[in-house]
Amino acid sequence: MTALWFAINEPAGNGVSGAVWMLPYGPADLMTDAERDAPFTSRRTSLLRPRHVSRRITAQDGWFTMHRSHPDDDGESVQFVSLQTNVDFKDRLRYVTIPPAAFGVMRLQLSKAGVTSAVLFPDLEGVASFVTRPSLPR
Numbered sequence: 612m613t614a615l616w617f618a619i620n621e622p623a624g625n626g627v628s629g630a631v632w633m634l635p636y637g638p639a640d641l642m643t644d645a646e647r648d649a650p651f652t653s654r655r656t657s658l659l660r661p662r663h664v665s666r667r668i669t670a671q672d673g674w675f676t677m678h679r680s681h682p683d684d685d686g687e688s689v690q691f692v693s694l695q696t697n698v699d700f701k702d703r704l705r706y707v708t709i710p711p712a713a714f715g716v717m718r719l720q721l722s723k724a725g726v727t728s729a730v731l732f733p734d735l736e737g738v739a740s741f742v743t744r745p746s747l748p749r
Contacts, residue, residue, distance in 0.1 A: 612726045613671045615709070619718055620728075623711030632706045634658075634694065642677060655679050656697050670733050 618629035642650070642657040650659075656679045661668060679697070680689040694700045709717065721727070729741035 612721060612724065613731060615717065616721050616726050616731060619709055619714045619721075623714050626711050628711060629709035629714065630706050631709070632704065634700065634705075635703050640699075646677070650677055653677060653679065656692065656694070656699060666733050667731070667737075671731050 614631045614633075618631050623629065636658055640658050642653075642659045646653045646657060647659070647662075657677050659675045659677055661673065661675065664673065667673075676694065678694075679692050694704050727741050728744070729738045731737065732740065
């Protein structure tokens with residue numbers, strides 16, 4: 612629901628749909644303890660739930676990806692490997708689109724479910740954003 616909130620938090624501009632990306636994962640996809648100790652030396656893409664986090668990351672249940680890379684033809688620079696081109700992830704990566712007409716109603720539903728800026732940003736800025744937001748839906 613957090614990803615959905617970020618996708619539809621603002622009104623759709625010029626009829627542009629929103630999107631939420633999803634990645635089913637298993638234990639083998641998680642970063643190992645050894646990789647945590649030297650994350651930039653790993654040769655594979657892995658998922659990471661940070662140990663030390665900010666209040667926002669905790670509230671948003673934040674997870675991260677650590678992407679593998681490979682050297683460019685010159686052997687010196689590094690080329691990023693995205694999830695949609697990574698052979699280990701591309702067949703599992705999915706997304707749903709949210710039509711612009713659904714944004715307002717979905718924002719209202721998320722608000723009723725307790726997914727608001729005050730919850731996702733548990734600081735003065737997040738609470739102020741929630742309190743001063745125009746009434747839903749938009």
